[in-house]
Amino acid sequence: MARFDTDWLTKHQPPQGAWTWEGTFADYLIKVQQTPSIADLAHARIYRMIMSHGVEKLEGQEVPRYKFFSQDIFGIDDTINEIVEYFSAAARGMDIRRRILLMMGSPGTGKSTITAILKKGLEEYSRTDEGALYAISFCPQQEEPLHLLPEAARREFMQETGVTIEGDLCPYCQWMIDHEYQGRLQEVPVKRVLISESRRIGIGTFAPSDSKVQDISELVGSMDLSTISRYGSESDPRAYRFDGAFNAANRGIMEFIEMLKAQPDFLHGLLTLAQERKIKVGRFGLFDADEAIIAHTNENEFERFVSNKAYEALHNRVLLIKVPYNLTVSQEIRTYQKMMNLGGQKLGKHIAPNTLKVAAMFGVGTRLARDAKFSIKEKLTLYDGKELPDVQQREINRVRELARKQGEGFQGISPRHILDALSYAMASDKEPCVTPTAMLRAIRESFEQHITQVKNQDLLESLKATHELYDEAAKNEIQRAFVDSFQDAAQLLYDNYLEHAEARIMHSTVKDPVTGEEVEPNEKILQDLEKALGISDAAATAFRQEMVNKAGAMARRGQSLSWDSHPKMKEAIEKKLFADVANLVKVTTSTKVLNDQQKNRVMEVKRRLIDDMGYCEHCAQELLDYVGYLLTK
Structure with a gap:
C-alpha cells in the first residue's frame, strides 16, 4: 500500500491569514467606511451572493437564468426567478423581508436542493473578500458589531456610509459591554467569521419530530442549570446557552424543514422571528436577529395549513413559492x-x-x-x-x-x-x-x-x-450512421440550396459541377427542402430571400453559415438525407443473409455508432436489430 502523502494537506491549506482577521471595534468602523457592503443585512448578503455568479438572458426565454443555480437546478427558471426577486426586494429593505419564504411542491421537485444550494453558497461566499462577514468576537450568535453604536452615533454613521443598522445587542453582549468593558466600545474585539452549517455559524436548521421529546429550546436555546449557582440568577445571560437554531442562523439562513408539521408553539416563535425580526426566550426581553427564513412543505400539508383558521396570523407572514416538477x-x-x-x-x-x-x-x-x-x-x-x-x-x-x-x-x-x-x-x-x-x-x-x-x-x-418517440429517434440514429460523411453531405446540400436560391433571386445562373457550364438554377433542389419545411409556393420567395440575406450578413463578418444553424433547415436537411438512404437501411437491417457489400456497410455503420456516437459493441448491435424489427413491422 502506498504511503499517504502528507504534503497534500499542506498544499490544500488556505494561505495563512486568508480567512482570519481580528481587531477592535474602532478598526471595524474603518473597514465599514471603506467597504460598506460588509455590513449588509442577511437578505442583501444572500442577494449579492447570487448576483456575483452572473445572469444570462437566453434567446426565447422571458426570465433570466441565474448562474448561481444553473448547475444544480434545471427546468424551473420561473420558480428560481421568483425566489431571486424575493431576495432582491428584501435586499432593498422592503417589508417582504419580514416574510417566511415557503416553498411548496411535490417530493423531488428540488425544494431541499434549492435551500441546500443557498446554504452552501453562503458558506463559500463568506470565504471570499467580497463576502467577508465580521462579528463581535465573544457573541454567541455572531452579532453585527455596528449594534455597539449608540443611537446618536448610529444615525450619523448611517448617513455618512449609507449602511443600514438594525437591532441592538443580545443580552450576553450587553452584559459584557456593561461589566467587562464598562462602555469602552472602541476596545470591543471584532473578528471575521466564516458561515458554517456544521459549526452552526450563520445557518440554523430545524426539523419537527416527536412532540414528546422536542421542545422550544431547540429553536431559542436553554438555561444552563449548572451555572446558576455560579452566577446567582436565571436572568443572568451568562447562565443561558444561546445555542438554538434561531441563534445559530443569525446573520444568515434559518431553514425550517417541513415547517407545517411543527407544533403551534414553534410556529409562534417563528412568527415573531419573521415579523419582528426578534427572538423571545424566558427571563429576557425580545432581542434582535437578522436572518432569512426559508421553509418547505408538500401540497397536502399546505392545504391543511391554509384551511386552519388558528394559523391566520401566520398566513399573512408567508410568501408562497410553488415549486413544480421540470417539464423539459x-x-x-x-x-x-x-x-x-x-x-x-x-x-x-x-x-x-x-x-x-x-x-x-x-x-x-x-x-x-x-x-x-x-x-x-x-x-x-x-x-x-x-x-x-x-x-x-x-x-x-x-x-x-x-x-x-x-x-x-x-x-x-x-x-x-x-x-x-x-x-x-x-x-x-x-x-x-x-x-x-x-x-x-x-x-x-x-x-x-x-x-x-x-x-x-x-x-x-x-x-x-415515450416508446413512439424513441422508435423515431432510433431510426434517425441508424439513418444518420448510414449517411456517408453526414456533416459534409449536410453542408454540401445546404450550400447547394443557398447557391441556387441566390441565383433564382438574382435571375442569374449557376455552374454545373460536372460539365462546368452555366445553367439555370434547379427549382427541384429548392422545392425538395422547402417542402420538408412546410413552406408553400407563395412563401418560398420570401424564405429564400431570408436565407440568402442571413448567409450574406455572416459572410461580411467573415463567418460561414453552418447547415445546422437554422433549426427548420437543419430538420429538412436531415429528412432529405435520411430519405435518400431509407431503403438501404431497411435492407441491411432487416435481411438475415447479407452479401459482402451489405456486410461491409453494416460493419461501417457499427464503427460509426461506436467511434462517433458513443455506442459500445453490444448496444450498437441491439440498435441495429431493433431498427430492423421496426422497419419490418
Whole structure:
C-alpha cells in the first residue's frame, strides 16, 4: 500500500491569514467606511451572493437564468426567478423581508436542493473578500458589531456610509459591554467569521419530530442549570446557552424543514422571528436577529395549513413559492446526470446514448396535463423547444398557461423513481450495458414498486408516447450512421440550396459541377427542402430571400453559415438525407443473409455508432436489430 502523502494537506491549506482577521471595534468602523457592503443585512448578503455568479438572458426565454443555480437546478427558471426577486426586494429593505419564504411542491421537485444550494453558497461566499462577514468576537450568535453604536452615533454613521443598522445587542453582549468593558466600545474585539452549517455559524436548521421529546429550546436555546449557582440568577445571560437554531442562523439562513408539521408553539416563535425580526426566550426581553427564513412543505400539508383558521396570523407572514416538477426533457436529463454524478462516479456499466433521454421522456410525460389539442407525445416535443408543423409559439404559450392553471407540473413521477428504475437496470446481469429498451422495461416493471398518486392509465400513456418517440429517434440514429460523411453531405446540400436560391433571386445562373457550364438554377433542389419545411409556393420567395440575406450578413463578418444553424433547415436537411438512404437501411437491417457489400456497410455503420456516437459493441448491435424489427413491422 502506498504511503499517504502528507504534503497534500499542506498544499490544500488556505494561505495563512486568508480567512482570519481580528481587531477592535474602532478598526471595524474603518473597514465599514471603506467597504460598506460588509455590513449588509442577511437578505442583501444572500442577494449579492447570487448576483456575483452572473445572469444570462437566453434567446426565447422571458426570465433570466441565474448562474448561481444553473448547475444544480434545471427546468424551473420561473420558480428560481421568483425566489431571486424575493431576495432582491428584501435586499432593498422592503417589508417582504419580514416574510417566511415557503416553498411548496411535490417530493423531488428540488425544494431541499434549492435551500441546500443557498446554504452552501453562503458558506463559500463568506470565504471570499467580497463576502467577508465580521462579528463581535465573544457573541454567541455572531452579532453585527455596528449594534455597539449608540443611537446618536448610529444615525450619523448611517448617513455618512449609507449602511443600514438594525437591532441592538443580545443580552450576553450587553452584559459584557456593561461589566467587562464598562462602555469602552472602541476596545470591543471584532473578528471575521466564516458561515458554517456544521459549526452552526450563520445557518440554523430545524426539523419537527416527536412532540414528546422536542421542545422550544431547540429553536431559542436553554438555561444552563449548572451555572446558576455560579452566577446567582436565571436572568443572568451568562447562565443561558444561546445555542438554538434561531441563534445559530443569525446573520444568515434559518431553514425550517417541513415547517407545517411543527407544533403551534414553534410556529409562534417563528412568527415573531419573521415579523419582528426578534427572538423571545424566558427571563429576557425580545432581542434582535437578522436572518432569512426559508421553509418547505408538500401540497397536502399546505392545504391543511391554509384551511386552519388558528394559523391566520401566520398566513399573512408567508410568501408562497410553488415549486413544480421540470417539464423539459433536455433539462430532466441534466437532473439525472447530476443525481448520478456521471462525471465522477464509476457506474460499472456503460449507459447507451438515448437511455437517459428515454427515462426523461417518460418522467416528464407523467407530469403533463392532458390536452384536447396536443397529445403527450406532441407536448414532450413542444415543451423541449422543438417545433411541430403549423404550430405557432403563441399557441404553445396558450396551452402551457392553461395547463399551469390545471396544476401541470405538480403531479407525476419524481426523478428519484426514475433513478430507482435505472438502478435496477444497471444491477441486472442479463446485459453488459443499459440500453433504451432495457430502460423502458425497467420503467414498466417499476410501476408496482413505488407509492404514487399517478393513475396507472397515465403511466401507460406516458410510456406509450415515450416508446413512439424513441422508435423515431432510433431510426434517425441508424439513418444518420448510414449517411456517408453526414456533416459534409449536410453542408454540401445546404450550400447547394443557398447557391441556387441566390441565383433564382438574382435571375442569374449557376455552374454545373460536372460539365462546368452555366445553367439555370434547379427549382427541384429548392422545392425538395422547402417542402420538408412546410413552406408553400407563395412563401418560398420570401424564405429564400431570408436565407440568402442571413448567409450574406455572416459572410461580411467573415463567418460561414453552418447547415445546422437554422433549426427548420437543419430538420429538412436531415429528412432529405435520411430519405435518400431509407431503403438501404431497411435492407441491411432487416435481411438475415447479407452479401459482402451489405456486410461491409453494416460493419461501417457499427464503427460509426461506436467511434462517433458513443455506442459500445453490444448496444450498437441491439440498435441495429431493433431498427430492423421496426422497419419490418
